Amino acid sequence: METDRIVLSVSDVRYEIAGRLLLDGLDLSVGAGESVAITGPSGSGKSTLLMCLLGLVRPQGGRIVVAGVDITRLRERALNRHRRDHMGMVFQFGELLPELTPLENTALAALLSGVPRRTAYADAEELLTTLGVPLGGTPTAELSGGERQRTAVARALINRPSLVLADEPTGALDGSTRDEVARMLFSVPRQWGCGLVVVTHDPAIAGRSDRHLHLSRGRLNDAGTALPGTGSTAGGAIR
Numbered sequence: 576m577e578t579d580r581i582v583l584s585v586s587d588v589r590y591e592i593a594g595r596l597l598l599d600g601l602d603l604s605v606g607a608g609e610s611v612a613i614t615g616p617s618g619s620g621k622s623t624l625l626m627c628l629l630g631l632v633r634p635q636g637g638r639i640v641v642a643g644v645d646i647t648r649l650r651e652r653a654l655n656r657h658r659r660d661h662m663g664m665v666f667q668f669g670e671l672l673p674e675l676t677p678l679e680n681t682a683l684a685a686l687l688s689g690v691p692r693r694t695a696y697a698d699a700e701e702l703l704t705t706l707g708v709p710l711g712g713t714p715t716a717e718l719s720g721g722e723r724q725r726t727a728v729a730r731a732l733i734n735r736p737s738l739v740l741a742d743e744p745t746g747a748l749d750g751s752t753r754d755e756v757a758r759m760l761f762s763v764p765r766q767w768g769c770g771l772v773v774v775t776h777d778p779a780i781a782g783r784s785d786r787h788l789h790l791s792r793g794r795l796n797d798a799g800t801a802l803p804g805t806g807s808t809a810g811g812a813i814r
């Protein structure tokens with residue numbers, strides 16, 4: 576596994592909203608080829624953290640370096656370009672365009688990045704095939720939940736990002752589909768060499784990651800692998 580190249584480096588990030596200090600000196604570092612799962616109580620700021628990493632929310636303090644660039648210092652236009660070129664995002668409900676096919680949804684993300692039409696469609700087709708999404712003319716709205724999330728992952732990957740973020744990507748799926756999508760998602764960093772940060776409330780999903788962190792009181796701590804109350808944890812420290 577290639578983890579020597581750091582694709583995300585968050586240091587001392589502070590974010591306060593509505594009188595609540597959600598992120599309080601938060602640190603996180605993710606290498607290429609590495610997956611990190613983040614769990615935490617509802618309302619602890621997990622989605623807010625991802626919004627900060629995407630540059631959609633600006634923290635009041637700290638640094639967020641994505642693919643070598645501190646995004647907290649970028650102006651709007653450069654930030655949008657950096658996000659488009661280096662980050663992919665998977666949402667809980669896919670957030671795809673329902674009337675477009677998976678191929679169109681995926682290719683669209685490449686077209687918006689200025690990739691020529693033929694290349695965009697060829698890349699999208701290859702990616703969807705690799706991820707196991709049928710290539711018919713079916714609108715995305717009519718696909719199964721699992722196929723929709725696979726399409727969402729394809730869209731996140733189409734521009735070969737350094738960093739993929741996912742917010743409760745399996746939260747709307749049930750049983751076996753959830754496992755199958757989680758397995759596919761966690762294979763992404765090794766296969767595409769990107770870093771992956773997945774927010775989830777499902778310990779089984781988090782257990783598939785290289786590193787499982789827990790957000791509480793505005794900071795990330797090693798969630799460990801020990802049962803509660805045993806007092807010991809396993810796994811690496813936050814780098």
Ligand SMILES: Nc1ncnc2c1ncn2[C@@H]1O[C@H](COP(=O)(O)OP(=O)(O)O)[C@@H](O)[C@H]1O
Nearest residue numbers: 592593597615616617618619620621622623624
């Ligand atoms: N723009 C905002 N204005 C006021 N409160 C907000 C705003 N954004 C987030 N919050 C609050 O911050 C807390 C954390 O939200 P969120 O990041 O969505 O948590 P999580 O994803 O861990 O459930 C919640 O209590 C939420 O209501």
Ligand SMILES: [Mg+2]
Nearest residue numbers: 621622623742
């Ligand atoms: Mg959330």
